[in-house]
Amino acid sequence: MRLGVLDVGSNTVHLLVVDAHPGARPLPAYSHKADLRLAELLDEDGAISDDGVDRLVGTIADALRVAEDKGAEDVLPFATSAVREAANGEAVLARVEQETGVRLTVLSGEDESRLTFLAVRRWFGWSAGKLLVLDIGGGSLEVGYGMDEYPDAAVSLPLGAGRLTGGWLPGDPPTAQDVRGLRRHARAEIAKTVAEFARLGPADHVVGTSKTFRQLARIAGAARSAEGLYVQRVLRRSALEEWVPRLAAMTAQQRAGLPGVSEGRARQLLAGALVAEGAMDLYGVSELEICPWALREGVILRKLDVMAADTAGAASAGGLAGDTHGGVVNPTPGTTPRNGTAPATVARRYG
Numbered sequence: 001m002r003l004g005v006l007d008v009g010s011n012t013v014h015l016l017v018v019d020a021h022p023g024a025r026p027l028p029a030y031s032h033k034a035d036l037r038l039a040e041l042l043d044e045d046g047a048i049s050d051d052g053v054d055r056l057v058g059t060i061a062d063a064l065r066v067a068e069d070k071g072a073e074d075v076l077p078f079a080t081s082a083v084r085e086a087a088n089g090e091a092v093l094a095r096v097e098q099e100t101g102v103r104l105t106v107l108s109g110e111d112e113s114r115l116t117f118l119a120v121r122r123w124f125g126w127s128a129g130k131l132l133v134l135d136i137g138g139g140s141l142e143v144g145y146g147m148d149e150y151p152d153a154a155v156s157l158p159l160g161a162g163r164l165t166g167g168w169l170p171g172d173p174p175t176a177q178d179v180r181g182l183r184r185h186a187r188a189e190i191a192k193t194v195a196e197f198a199r200l201g202p203a204d205h206v207v208g209t210s211k212t213f214r215q216l217a218r219i220a221g222a223a224r225s226a227e228g229l230y231v232q233r234v235l236r237r238s239a240l241e242e243w244v245p246r247l248a249a250m251t252a253q254q255r256a257g258l259p260g261v262s263e264g265r266a267r268q269l270l271a272g273a274l275v276a277e278g279a280m281d282l283y284g285v286s287e288l289e290i291c292p293w294a295l296r297e298g299v300i301l302r303k304l305d306v307m308a309a310d311t312a313g314a315a316s317a318g319g320l321a322g323d324t325h326g327g328v329v330n331p332t333p334g335t336t337p338r339n340g341t342a343p344a345t346v347a348r349r350y351g
Helices: 050-069 089-100 109-124 161-168 176-198 211-219 237-248 252-256 266-282 295-316
Strands: 002-008 012-019 027-035 074-079 131-136 141-146 153-157 205-209 234-236 287-290
Touching: 002 050, 002 295, 012 050, 012 295, 027 050, 050 074, 050 089, 074 295, 109 131, 109 141, 109 153, 109 205, 109 295, 131 211, 131 266, 141 176, 141 266, 153 176, 161 176, 161 266, 176 266, 205 211, 211 234, 211 237, 211 266, 211 287, 234 237, 237 266, 252 266
Parallel strands: 002 074, 131 205, 205 287
Antiparallel strands: 002 012, 012 027, 131 141, 141 153, 234 287
C-alpha cells in the first residue's frame, strides 16, 4: 500500500509518501516539505501565535492534497515538541481537526525516542549489538539505548536546535558570551542523564539521526546525499570540536554556503553543533555513524508491524477478524503517559 506520514515538527511540516507492505522496507515515493518553524512562532506566553496557527492549518491542508494527488491510501499524522509544549496546544489541535479533518497525534518525547530507535535498529540490524542513538530535532534531543527493537532507556531533553537558537543565540553571529552560556546550559542538561545510560554499559554502535547530524557530518567531510543512502557517513568528535568555533564566528549566510547546509537550517546549525559536541563528549563517544532513517520511518515501521500482526490474527481466527484499515497504532505497547491518560498513538486515518 502507499502510505503518507505527516510530521508536524518544530522546524518543518513534512509529508513523506512511501510504498510499503509488511516484511519489506518502505520505499520513498515522494517528499513534500514546508518550513513553518513553529518553534519560532510562539508568543511571550509560550503559545503558538494566531498567525502561526493559520499557517499550520493551511500547510496541513496543502499536505493532504499532495497525499491525495500521490495516491496515498492512508496518512499517519503526528506532531512533536512544538505542539506538545505550546501553551495553547489543545486549542491548536482542535482547530486543525475542525478545519482539515486531521486529528494530530502528539507524541511524547519518550515515544519519539523509542520510534526513532526502532527505525535505527531495523536499518542496522541485530549485528549492530547495543545501540546508543542520538537525535537532535528542532525542539528536543532524544537519546535511546538498548539491545532490542525498543530501547532499555530513553530520554527527551529540551535541547532542540531551533528552540536553543531562538532562546540563547539572538545575534548573527552570536556573541562569545551567548555561545558559552548555551554550551554550559546544554552540557548541564545532558549531564543529568549520563548516569542512567552509563549503568547499562558501553554501546557497541553509536548512531546519529536527523538533519542536524547529517549536516554536521557533511561539513566535516562525509559523503554528499547525492551519493546515496547506503554510503557510510561518520561524524568524529575531533572534527566537530574543530568546527564549533568556526561556526560560532560565522553569520547564518556564511554557514548557508557550507556544503550540505540548507539556508533554512543555517542559523540553527551552531546550536545543534553545541548539543552534538556536548552529547558526544559526555556520553564518551569518539565517533558516530549517520542513519538515514529516523522518526518518520519508525512510525511507518510500527504501522506495518501492527498490520502484519492483525493479518496473522485474522488468519488464525479463520478470517473473522475485523478490518484494521485506518485504525490506531500504539507507538510503544504498554506505555502510559505520566498523567495516567490513554497511551499516545501515532496513526489515525484522516477524513
